[in-house]
Amino acid sequence: MVDQASNLRKIIKTEKGLRTNQNIKITVDDEKNNVTQFESKIKAVYDNSIIISMPYSNNYFFPLENVSFIKVNINDPCNLYFTAKILDRKLTPVPVLVISRPDNFKTNEIPEGKPCRLIAITSGKGGVGKTSFSVNLAIALSLLNKEVLIFDADIGLANVDVILGLKPKYNLIDIIKHNMRLEDIIYDGPEGIKLIASGSGSEDIYTLKDREFNKLIEELYNLEDMADIIILDTGAGISRKVTNFLFAADEIIFISTPEPTSITDTYALIKIIVNNDKYKKIKLVVNKADNKKEAIETAKKLQLVCEKFLKIKLMVLGYIVEDKKIPKSIKEQKALMLEYPNSLAAAGIMKIANKVINDELWTEEDNYLSLSRFIGRFKSFFG
Ligand SMILES: Nc1ncnc2c1ncn2[C@@H]1O[C@H](COP(=O)(O)OP(=O)(O)OP(=O)(O)O)[C@@H](O)[C@H]1O
Ligand SMILES: [Mg+2]
Structure with missing residues (x-):
């Protein structure tokens, strides 16, 4: 598959x-x-x-x-x-x-047509803040003048639309079951972002067949002309339902909290991805940190194990502190970036969005070979 x-x-x-x-x-x-x-x-x-x-x-x-x-x-x-x-x-x-x-x-x-980045947001452990981050990152990127489409790839669980208080008539389940096209189920979200909802649903969605996955991924690439950046909000963990989307994405942003269980589950999933494709761009966002120090410690732990055991450089995009404004905005079904733009969490997400835009030239092999290593190898060859 x-x-x-x-x-x-x-x-x-x-x-x-x-x-x-x-x-x-x-x-x-x-x-x-x-x-x-x-x-x-x-x-x-x-x-x-x-x-x-x-x-x-x-x-x-x-x-x-x-x-x-x-x-x-x-x-x-x-x-x-x-x-x-x-x-x-x-x-x-x-x-x-x-x-x-x-x-x-x-x-x-x-x-x-313009080049479009397909960025998946994922995590090893559930409930770490993927969906709230995906939605707010999409809005932050849109505020920075990017055209963004958010694709709720957590099939079977309606999420993104609920957070935004939207009620889309059609969703991914219609693509699979009723042979509709992705472009027919795009909805307008706040700040000009576009949305494809996953739809909450029936049991058989969990057992998507290979050809149905292929159809979805094929359809996904047909959306490229519609946005500068497509954000895929995935489910958590290592089921095929999640990893197939991760293998198809250009870049993956892992969300980890400082909890030890979240850190170990993040590492386990990164390992699976890197073993499949060592050049995949893997990035990290630490969420629900008490403060900057705790976020840096969490990121360092993950960077160290990734460097030591997987030989990759994990790029850290930034962190978001634990902030009551996030659950509050979800309850109100309003986007944090628009309702509480001055909150600490919104500031963290905006910094991350800037970094996402600025690292456009930083691609796979940079992940693998840091500049210092490059210079070392360069010197050893020409020296
Ligand atoms: N920085 C934060 N501060 C406080 N609460 C947060 C933060 N980020 C997320 N949350 C809360 O954590 C909970 C889970 O968030 P969310 O649904 O975005 O996680 P998820 O990773 O998408 O979950 P799932 O694995 O079920 O898809 C929500 O109640 C949300 O309000
Ligand atoms: Mg979610």
């Missing part, structure tokens, strides 16, 4: 043209016609240029200093080639190459 979902996702992404996070192969021919191949990844696509991660091979980065042109190959699932000129090399904040975006490829292969 995982393979099917990720294959499907790859096909949809490649059909749509150059996409961020897409793996590419870089080929360089020297004067003697020797061919060298490197791995890379698309980080951003602009009208006339493309930013790609610094080409690497065997964990070494190659800034391709004496090279002017490279051949770029997007080989998954079909073979697409184009030649690009290296326009610039940047080593900070992360090592990238800026290359030209060829016209013929642009007109022939790339439909218009």
